[in-house]
Amino acid sequence: MDDALLDPLAWLQARAEADPVRLRVLQGLARRAAAQTGALRERLVARLVQRAGAAPVPLPARPAAPPASPLATLVAGLQAAGPELRNVAVHRRTWGALRVQRRLAEVSAPVPEHLGPLNSQVLVARALQQLQGLAPDYLQRLLTQLDTLAALAPLAAAAEVDKTPKSPKPARPPARKAAPRKR
Structure with missing residues (x-):
């Protein structure tokens, strides 16, 4: 010392x-x-x-690594899948463009002239055609989201049916207030 x-x-x-x-x-x-x-x-x-x-204080032991989640296992399997999945990713953009063209052809089908310029069907067709010229990538994403919502609509309707009570109880009549007694 x-x-x-x-x-x-x-x-x-x-x-x-x-x-x-x-x-x-x-x-x-x-x-x-x-x-x-x-x-x-x-x-x-x-x-x-x-x-x-003094003796050094031992560090607390690290907890063991958690087991791999099912999602991590799936991602690892997809990454190891090989060139087939890479080919799918390469052609995804082409398939998306073809799908957009098909959807636009459906929307752009001849609209009757007597509907007028402010008819919603006419306005949507014009808006989508303009959007295709201005921002084709945005149009592709928009149509993908609309397709997803359309696919989910039946599921939402089924969920609403499940929420409704099967045998509704009749409502009770409102309770009457007792009139004050006179003495």
């Missing part, structure tokens, strides 16, 4: 410390002790010697 009292930093450097975090803490304590004088320096050096001599 006499060596540590004379020069705490040199004393600490002479000791071998494997844990870098623990070494930094001890270095900070040694710097504080070196900057002080008198009884405070003695207390800080005593604490430095005590901490340096």
Whole structure:
């Protein structure tokens, strides 16, 4: 402890410390002790010697890695599937463009002239044709979302049917308030 009292930093450097975090803490304590004088320096050096001599605290064990989720397993299987899936990804854009053209052909079918310029069917056909010229990628995404919503509509209708009560109870008549009795 006499060596540590004379020069705490040199004393600490002479000791071998494997844990870098623990070494930094001890270095900070040694710097504080070196900057002080008198009884405070003695207390800080005593604490430095005590901490340096104490057994290092073991780090808490890391929890075991959670088992792979089913989604992670599926993704790993798809990545290992090979060139077939890569070919599908390459041609996806082409298929999307063909689907958009087919949908536009359905929408652009001849509209009767007597419907007028403000008819919703006429307006939608014009808007989609304009959108195809201005932003074809946006139109493709929009049609994909509309197709998804159209596919989900029957499921939503079935869910609504399931929510309705099978045997509704008749409503109770409202309770009558008793008239105050006269004495």
